[in-house]
Amino acid sequence: MQRRLLVASGIICLILLSAITSHAQYYFGQNKIQYTRFDWQVLTTEHFNIYFYPEEKEIADAAAQLAEESYDFLQEKFNHTIEKKVPFIVYSSPVFFEQTNIIPGLLPENVAGFTEFFKQRVVIPFNGSFADFAKVVRHELVHVFTMQKIAYVAKMHRRTSVATPPLWFTEGLAEYWSDGWDSQADMFMRDMTISGRIVSVDELYSISGTFLMYKVGQSLLKHIGETYGDDKLADLFDNWWKGKTFSDNIRITYGKTLSEIGAEWEYDLKKTYYPYLQDQELPDRIADKLTRDGYNLKPAIFTRNTVDGPKEFIAFKTYRMGYSKIAEMPLEGEKSHFKTLIKGGRSEQFESLHFTESGLDANDDGMLAFASKNQESDALYIYDTDRRKIVNKIKSDSLIAISSPAWSPDGASIVIEGMTRGGRSDLYLVDIESSSFSRLTNDIYTDKNPSFSHDGQFIAFSSDRGISGRNGARNLYLYHLDSGKISGLTSGDHIDSYPQWTKDDKRIVFCSDRAGVMNLFILDRLTESSIVSHQLTNFVTGIFDPVLASSDSSVVFSAYQNFGFHIYKMDLPDSSKYDLDEPVEIADLWNAGETWKMPKLDGQLAQGSAKYKTQLSFDIAQSAVSYDALGGTMGGLQFAMTDILGNHQWYFLLYNTANTKSDFLSSVNFGATYMNKTRRVNFGAGIFHFYNEYAENYYGYVAERTYGGLLAASYPISRYRRLETSLYLRKLEKQSTISNDPARRTNATTGTMTISYIKDTSIWDPTGPIEGTRVNIGMTQSVRLKDLNYYNSTYNVDFRRYFRLGQASAYASRFMYLHSAGQDKQRYYLGGSWSLRGYPRREFYANNMLLVNNEIRFPLVNDLFIGFPFGNMRFQAIRGALFFDVGNSWETNKEMAENPDYGSKGVVGSLGFGIRASLGYVTVLRFDFSRRTDFKSVQNKYDFDFFFGWNF
Amino acid sequence: MELLKKTFSLVILGGVIAAACGCGPSAPIVLKDRPDGCLWNHSGGSPERSSYSDISFSQQPGLLWVRKFKYPLHIEPTGALGFLLISTPDNKLHVVSANNGDIYAEISFKEPVMAPVVISDSMAVLNIGGYRLMVENWVDRQQLWEADLNGAGGEPLVLGDKLIWLDGMGYLRCFDISQGKRIWDRKIDRTVSAPVSGSELGILIFPDDGVLECFDPRSGRLLWSFDTGARIRNAPVIVEDQVIFCSADGQAARVNLVSGQTVWYHDLKLPVYGPIASDGQGVYFGTNNRFIVRLDFETGDIVWKNRIAGPVKAGPALTEQMAVFTSIDFNVYFVDKASGLVKNKFKTDGMISTRPITCQNKIFVVGEDMNLYCFGLPEE
Structure with missing residues (x-):
């Protein structure tokens, strides 16, 4: 019986709760927000259906052409032909890509694209660079071919599993x-x-x-x-x-x-x-390593007045503790001073600092400019390094992404790399006072790493507009602010980037991989019309983000070594050490005619385009039959259907719990739910009928039938906070099968309204949350529909806070209060490894519950591999825990309150220690050793409990 | 005469069926005559395996009939005296009439037949599951002998009374075909992708490192070797004492089989994965990058090179006028040998990864769409 309850309840919960919102099924969880409603179209080619919206038609055409080219290439490589058209969904920006409903979870920022398994949909964003886009198109198509080829070979040889x-x-x-x-x-x-x-x-x-x-x-x-x-x-x-x-x-x-x-x-x-x-060196043999931990990039130099006079500091991006930050340290390195300025991914204001994509810059007044995601699009922030606060925030309605800000020498403006909704990446000038944006370049080429000359006349930048740019090459160019003209500084089929001017504007330091990997180079402007470049470093790995310091006598940069990125400093090398290139005339380097064009879709390949029509297809279908010696047989199926874009989701559940033929019809259980995720407010509706018999502490053995419908909606306030509400209309018939007590019988038609506020800023390690906050506060109110009289209500407060103590250690606390009132109250179990440790699961049962957990979490073993006779098992993280729990559970029902099995035992607690072993994404094994206390004495012996599940 | 042929065929058929029932004629039938022009499916490189048949079509052949099977067909069929031997993934070998596609017999094995069946007179040489080499009299279904293949995937070479095989342990083995007695063994210490080929003049091994070796069929002694600088993964063609091969890296060469001297060598940059064919005047092949090509037999110069829609995984079959190519783009291409122009293109419902074969003045193609296609001219 109880097993059936478990299975039935689990299925019900899964189908209903998962149908409401993808995050609600997790009770907490962060939010994927559909800020934008796209007007989807479908472009059909010989082998693909390309899904796009009008703003990105140019990108869709290019995607179609690239996809067909890649198809031919991969058809030859795999010796395989794909017959069915491959769905290809294109987004004009990573910001829009992150909103996709094709997969339910949140997409990490640096995901360049994915191929979804069930319907083999390819989903890719355009990041501004055509060459990057071409690579991702082909990369994802390799996955499509791989999946299809293996499935085809297995089917052809009659293998059900390979x-x-x-x-x-x-x-x-x-x-x-x-x-x-x-x-x-x-x-x-x-x-x-x-x-x-x-x-x-x-x-x-x-x-x-x-x-x-x-x-x-x-x-x-x-x-x-x-x-x-x-x-x-x-x-x-x-x-x-x-x-x-x-x-x-x-x-x-x-x-x-x-x-x-x-x-x-x-x-x-x-x-x-x-x-x-x-012939080459490692960075830490030549330069001073300034950072110690984490991954560190994008240094910027600023000056602060200290008691010892003006002193140069480095602001930089660092990824430690599971999220990115902007931090500062002096030129000597972080061992003498390290301070976090901004935390990324921890609040709505700085949802993402674009760790690898966007640089920082500081002006002479110590104002640090950086970009961060804020709600749907990026904002440009100005941070005062002296007052340690944000002093300005600038957004543009037309730009979805902003990166790599660089100050003008007078501090009145900032040049940025900006991306439009249509996917174009160009340079813009932002006026600080008026917060207005002026577009400097306007073309299909990606323009990156802008840098103002000190006389304010030029902006040097890296761009793929040269003839080799179609293949990903980027060279340096000059934007002339007086005329808007663009002239070339370097050329060649390689990457030149991160230009930085010397104070006299006569030279530009930059990075280039023309000699193999990224090294430091310098451009000498010999005359107005000719330049020569010299190699300054010859590192065996790569260096990036150079910035000049100490009046151009030293250079600070990030470099890759020993699997990590760190910030280094060294004296600016003598440019005469390595071979000199020949001087070149600037006029010979590049002119605006020598460029490449975005590929247009070959007319023979296009088969037309049309407005997108919602068509559902199966995502998953499962069936199961089970037999239990006590409970009898149960069988059923569940399936989910969605449209190609994942915006419309249907869930169906059908099973039967009958023990005899005569019970068959009355034991049919079904649920059907529809979710619409096209808008910011996700909403849904459903109908259900469930019948079950099970054991319950208050009713004893119970037969319960409930049927009705529901409406649900979820509004994400931000990535971290949301409001949820639902309305249930249902008929409930519940009675004990072993007692005729009217108190153990319920027959009601009710309407129930729920509302919840959820907040989740948690960061996890392999065993559970380790930093941040999780909040779930909610209430339900039910009324009898026949007279609209009050029926019952519930209130819940669940507040959890995680204070980081170290890389893998934290102090975690939880406060939980649950209360139910009215008729047919809900009752809550207390006890067990997931709630009050040291007490058996479901030890306490009442309509009021209070729980406070305190736990210190710390690492024990990072990686443990054990070879068993049946195979190897790997425990990725073994953590320790010291805990102290307090709980109380009390009953307002008089009869139950007097029952020694259910009545309140007063405030009780436990303290002890535990071990958690992570089994990857599957689960965590929990071993708890506890001693109970009634706050008058502490039990002598330890109780041992083994269970599974992530930390609270 | 026609009646006699049909009677004879029925006798053979009766023998097959009777053998399947456990009884049959006591002596194997000597099948030296090939009145129907069926191309014996010897392994790549033997003189008969040039894939050239002197079938002549007075007009463009069309689709005559289609036979549906239950499983995708991805092993090249073998033609034998008016029948086709077709293996399917359900471990069966089907004996099919080349006239009308009727299935006369199904022979079951414990594992699938992994490579095209090689016929020598009444003997069929089968690679069963990649582990067993089985020689069976396909007329009376008597198993003659079998040997362990140790994981070999390819086809054997039959030269007269000898059966030569490269097994999965890297041994080149020569057997007496009728008794299974081992004549000689030779260890080949290199990885080989291409099937064994050769003639009475020499047995050719093309290892993946590109060093072509020729062995004496009588003793297995190395006769000569030649560094082709290429990876050959397909069957070359042997015309008299000349061997022509094309490589996966794009090279083509003609070598004297007796002396090992190069006659011509070209870097065509045309990757060839499947077998090639020759009629003694031209060398024909399809490439992985969608070209069909004819080289001049004497000079190796390109006579024509035309693009088709899909990659070619298998080699062509040749008739007097045509080269018939198949592609994984689902199409069968009928190409004029002289001009290289595609005269006709027939679209099937699936990829085709095998060569067409010719039998009884017809062209047969098996596809991964489970169909056997028969092309030819309607009988008057």
Whole structure:
């Protein structure tokens, strides 16, 4: 009986609660907000349906052309033809992409695109760069081909299950066949090899899901492709049905084990990269490393008046503790002083600091300019480093994204890289006083890293407008503020970026990968019409974000080494150390005619476009039948249907709990819910009928039938806060099957209104929240529909706060109060590992509950791998906990209050310690050792409890 | 004569069915005559395996009939005396009439047949599951002998009374085809993707490292080797004492089979994954990057090179006038040999990853859409 209750309740909860909002099913959770309602259209080509909105038609055309080109390329690589048109959903900006309903969860910021498994929808944003877009299109199509090819081969050979490819392989293959080997990939592999920490093929699980895994996978696949031929990779897929595991398939195809191929690859890496150390250096051998922890980028120099006089400080971005920040330190480094200025991802004001994409800049007055996401679009913030507060915030109605601000020398304006709703990335000048935006460039080319000259006449910037820009090359250009003209400073099929002027405006320091990986270069403006560039550094890994300090005598930059980014400082190198390039005439470098065009869709490929029509298709369908010796049989099915964009969602549940044929009709349970997520307010409606028999502490054995309908809505105030409300109209018939007591019988038709306020700023570690706040405050009110008289009500307050003590440690507290009143009260269980520890689960049962938890969480073991006879098990994080819980549960029903089993036992508590072992995304194993207290004495012995589930 | 042929065929059929029932004629039938012009499906490179048939069509052949199977067809069929031997993923080998597609017999195995069946007279050589080499008299269904393949995926080479095989442990083995007695073994210490090929003049191995080796069929002794600088993954073509191959990296070459001397070598930059074909005047192949090509047999120069819609995974079949290509773009292309122009294109419902074969003045194509297609001219 109880098992059926568990299953039935679980199903009901899942279907109803999950249908309301994707976040409500988690009781807390952060919000994905549909700020914008798009007017979707569909462009049909030979192999794709491209979903787009009118503002991004140009991008959609390019996507269609790129997709068809990639299709041809991958058809040859995979030896496979995809018959059904692939759905391709394009967003003109990462900001809009994050609003997609195709997957329910929040998308991390740096996701460049994804391929959804059920309907194999490809969803990608345009980030301003055509070359990046082309790579992502192909990358995602590799996933489509991979999934379809494996499924096809399995079906053709009558295999119901085949080996699953490891993530490093699928992502590595996607990178290999889309990216080409670039300086960034080379940088990662150089560092990994030279640091002596090559991740072998047997250890790839340890970097699963990281960016490093992508590059290591790409390197491995590149080795395999170049050594054995890409045609062999096609053979690998054709052989997929033969082996039980991925390793079997490798052996069958290549005649070697994966470990053997891995060993070849490692040897190849060493042969390739070790010789670099002959002539090149590592950053920490030449420069002073200023930061100690985390990932650190985007330094900016500002001056502060101190007691010792004016002193230079570095503001920079750092990622530590699970979120990004802007921090400051002196030029000597963070060991002498480190202060957090702004926290990103912790509040609505600074929802995302765009850690890798956007730089910082400070002017002579110590005003720091940076961009951050604030609600739907980015805002430009000015932060006073002396007063340590925000002094200005500027937004534009037409710009969805802002990045890399740079001050003008007079401090009256800031040049930014801005992105429009249509996806165009251009330079804009922001007037600080009037908060107005003037557009400087207006074209399809991406313009990045602007930097004002000190005389205020020019802006140097990096752009892909040159002839090689279509392939991702970026060179340096000058914007002439007096005329609006653009002239070239560098050229070539490589990346030049981050220009920084010297104080006399005669030279520009910049980064370039023209010599392999990113190094520091300098441009000397010999005359008005000719320049020459010199290489200043010869690091074996890469350096970025240079900024000049100490009157141009030193340079501060970020560099990659030992799997991390840190800030370094060194004296500006002598430009005569390395070979000189030949001087070039500026006029020869580039002119506005030498550029590339956005590809237009070949007329033969286009089959027309039309307005988007909502058409539902299955996402998932499951059925199950179970038999219980006590409970009897139960069987049912559930399925979900959505449209291509995920905006319209239908959930259906149907099952039967009958024990006999005569009960069949009366035991039908069904639920149907519809959710609309096209707007900021997500709303839904549903109908249901449930019948169940189960055991319950107050009613005893109960037969309960409830049926009715519901309306629900959720309004996200911000990413972190939302309001939810719902209205249920239902008939409830409930009676004890073992007692005729009228008090244990309910027959009511009620209307119930619920309203909740939820806030969640939590950050998690593998075992649960470790920083932030979670709040859920709500109430329900029910009335009898026949006379609108009060029926019952509930109130809940759940307030949780997590105070960070260290990287993996925190003090966590929870205050929870639950109360129910009126007829047919709800009663709450108290006790167990999830609530009041030291007491059995469901020890207390009453209509009032109060619980206070206090816990210190700390790390014990970071990674534990145990080999069992049946296989290996990995515990990613083993944490310890010291806790002290207090609880009380009391009953207002007189009869129950007098029952020793249910009446209040007064305020009780427990203290103890626990161990939590994370099993990845699956669950957490919980081991608690507790001693009870009634606050008069403390129990001598420890009670042990084992359970599972994440920390509160 | 026609009646005699039909009677003879019925006798064979009766033998097959009777054998399936456990009884049949006591002696194998010697099938030296090939009155119907069926192309014996020997492994790549043997002289008969040039894929050229002297079938001539007075006009453009059209679709005559289609036979639906229950499973995708991805193993090349074998033509034998008016029948086609077609294997399917349900571990069966079907004996199908080349006249009308009727299925005369189904032979079941424990594992699927992994490579095209090789016929030598009444003997069928089968790769079962990649683990067993089985030689069976396909007329009376008597299993003659079997051997362990250790995971080999390809087709064997039959030269007269010898059966040559490269097994999954890297051994080149020569057997007496009728008794299964091992004649010689030779260890090949390199990874090989291309099937074994050759003629009485020499057995050719194309390892993945591109060093072509020729062995004496009588003893397995190395006769010569030649660094092709290329990765060959398909069957070359042998015309008399000349062997022509095309590589996955885009090279094409003609080599004297006796001396190993290069006659011509070109870097065409045309990746060829499937087998090639020759009629002694031209060399024909399709490429992975959507080209169909004819080279001049004597010089290796490109005679024509035309683009089609899809990649070509398998080689062409040749008739007097035409080269018939298949593609994973679902199409069968009928190409004029002289000009390279596509005279006709037939769209199937699935990818085609095998060569067409010719039998009884017809062209047969099996597709992954589960269909067997028969093209030819209607009988008057």
